[in-house]
Amino acid sequence: MSAMVSNPFSTRFTRPGRIDPLDDAGRRVDIDGLLERFRGLGSTAAIVGPHGSGKSTLLTHLAEAIERRGGRSSRVRLHSWRDALAAWKVIRQSAAGDAVCIDSWECIGPATRILLRLAARLSGCGLLVTSHQGTGMPELMRCGTSTSLLSAIVRSLPDHACWYETLICEADIEAAFANHRGNLRESLYELYDRFESRGRRIPGCVGADPDGGDGSDGVRHGIHEFTSGFSYVGAPERNLG
């Protein structure tokens, strides 16, 4: 049997929504409190921060919290100004009280932003965006990064007790953080590579082998089982597969 070693730094475990929402000191963000603040700001606000600082993760958690409370949220990720039309359509299709969450608001120009904000106002829906810089909208939260935050993220990844300090240690975390100037996403990619380089060489390092034995290459078979923990779903039929 092939060695099967899940890399805890893969996108599967680190994409927005999979990582807990943490502030720049590595403390858990009070999502419900933030949602109250969003409503207090008239349901139009921005999450601001540099590349790879956790804005998309926070946006995902807030969107889920809205659904958990019985509201409706739609999410749009902008890659360029060409995606503005898709965002406009989503806003137009939204009803009063809905929330439209737009990632990478800085991808569109000032005139388009004004049009989208106007469309949201006409629809009566909330608008929650992420941006690298100030947007002219009320600031819901400013995201920052630190080695403490990266370390907290690393320690929250699956089966960390099996590999933390044996495969990836604090020195790796500090080096990755410094190499990428605080960009958490890029830092996690570097840790993926470091893990990949070391993970197959140390027997018994990753996960539990339910069959109780090592592979012929002396490497444990890795994470065979993964559980999500409890999650909240607004409508199960939209989450099939």
Add this chain to the structure above:
Amino acid sequence: MTMAADRGATMPRVDVQFDRPHRQHEPRDQLSVRYRIEGCDGERIRAIEHSVLWYTEGKGEEDIGVHFFQRITDRAMMPPALAAGAFSTPLPQSPLSYEGRIVKVRWCVRVRLFFDGSRDFVSEHVFVLGRIPPAGLPASRT
């Protein structure tokens, strides 16, 4: 799927048994799986989903393909006392499991439980399809 919540809550446990040793299957094999659900109140389960799927794992975009899917919502159709269940499906010819450094292709059996209060719980159990050798190891430790 939404972010895991209630990490401190008692988690259900889904034990899955494969019919082949070491979970090694060949293309076009018949995959037969038996599972057992423990640690939760069966009365609170609204639905169970079984699926057999593959996914990619790596640094970039993810890909996924669902090969087999079954959803049980009728309580009469659920396994007795929700203690155990089984399903079976023929496996396809591809994609084969692959253990690369940049990307990996994994097959798994996923059992998903839907509870009252819009909560769900997912348990995935990896198996191997085919016999592609893993990508080479790096020349030296970083």
